[in-house]
Every structure is written in structure tokens, then in C-alpha cells.
Amino acid sequence: MPFTSMGGHASAKAYLDDQFTYSREVDGGTSGLRVLASSCPRNRTYYAAVQVMTNGAGGEVFAIICKVLWNPGSKTREQFGYKDSAPLRR
Template identity: 65%
Template structure:
């Protein structure tokens, strides 16, 4: 499915992209044979109004069935000049979305599947969660898999972690220069083992 854009007046009174999509993917429809089929969103998230993730359960004749993931690309711009503030493009996990930042609480609700693309998507999501859960301490020395070139022309691969309150910056061990790397916690860096000398305390 392609992109669908709409003004606020077409959002059915829903104040956010997440609320609209939750309602859009929760429904029950009668079938010609007298049965009914539908979906129910069990949990969802739309971080930064950029990507919507949902654990969605199949409902057949009122009975709950499998739970699969829906992923929507989202465009949210309340200041759009033409008034089309919201747009989305939906897909299922079995389509192998490139976006793989689904929260664990949603992944945990999904039922087992044998669909290759869905399995690969879930694996990528779990790998991203694991990378983001890593901890960095002040003074850690990290190494990137490949050198990074910065806007000042400097090229570096190993850095010393320096924490400035909640901010985290990287110091080049050779030049002493400070740098920041976007989406650092999602990169495949590793910690370089170092020997730390602790102060001796005399009683």
C-alpha cells in the first residue's frame, strides 16, 4: 500500500497518529457467510511520530487468534501549509520492514511464526534492543568496526567515553579532540579492555 495523507478533519477526532492508527487497526467486520473477522491492537508505540509499531491480534467470530506486528511509516506535520498534517504507509512484519526499532513489550506479545521475513524482522528488532541496552561508563575505551570521518576532516576509530552530566561525548585518545556520533548506541562498537589503576587507601 502507498502513502495516505489526510487533514485533521479526516482523523475521526483522534488527536495523534498513534490514536488514529490504533482505531484503524481495531475493528470487526461481518462476512457473507455470517461469520465475523477483525483485528485488535493489543499494544502499540509511535516514537517521535515517525514509525508506528503494533502487536495486532486476529479476531475470528469473537475468538482471539494469532498476534502479528503491523509497522507504519508516519509523517506528522501539524504546520503543513496545505493542511495535510498526517500521512502513513502500513505494512506487516511478513513484508520485512526496514524499520526495526520495535519495543520489547510489543515483540513479547507476538505469537510464533514460520514466515521468513517476519522472523528476520523480529531478529533485527531484538538485536537493536540488545545494542541499545549496552552500558557505557566514563573512561571506557570503545572501538568502532570502521573508521569514521568527521566534519573537521578528522578520522577516528577508537575513542574514550567522557560523560558530561547526561551528555556523552567521545575523546580521541591521540589528539584529545571531542566528538559526537549520532545513534551511537545502535552502532556495532566494542569495548577495548584496559587496565585501570585504583588508588591505594591506607587505614
């Protein structure tokens, strides 16, 4: 995606933190995720510890890992992209 699609976020980490932190109304309550901690060393791989939030209360904590593609010199203006991993369940 072009930089303009990143919503003003200056880095891959800031953009992905924002994407994975949200709250939605569901069946009269709220449900969402909150990023507890994250890192994106050398803009290559994004790692985050994320907590499930239900009606403002914290629940299960899990990891999100995304492969990041950062190409500021792209001639097609597609300068940023990411691929998240499939969730692992026990």
C-alpha cells in the same frame, strides 16, 4: 490528510489504533483485528501487536509497522500521513 480527516483522534497512535481495530460480519460470523499493544515514539513510526479475531476468539498475532509523517505546519493542510509495510509471511 488534514487533521479533520483523523476522525477526532488527537494523535497518530490513537488514529492508527482505531484503523487497525475492527470487526466485520463474514459468512454468518465475524472477522477482524484487535490491537493488543502499540507505540508511536516521537510520532515517527507506529508499531503494533495485532491479533486476528474470528467469532470473538483470538487467533494469530502479528506486527504492523507504519512510517508516520506528521506535519502540523503544512501550508497545503496535509498534516498527517502514514505508509504501512507489506505483510511478511513465513
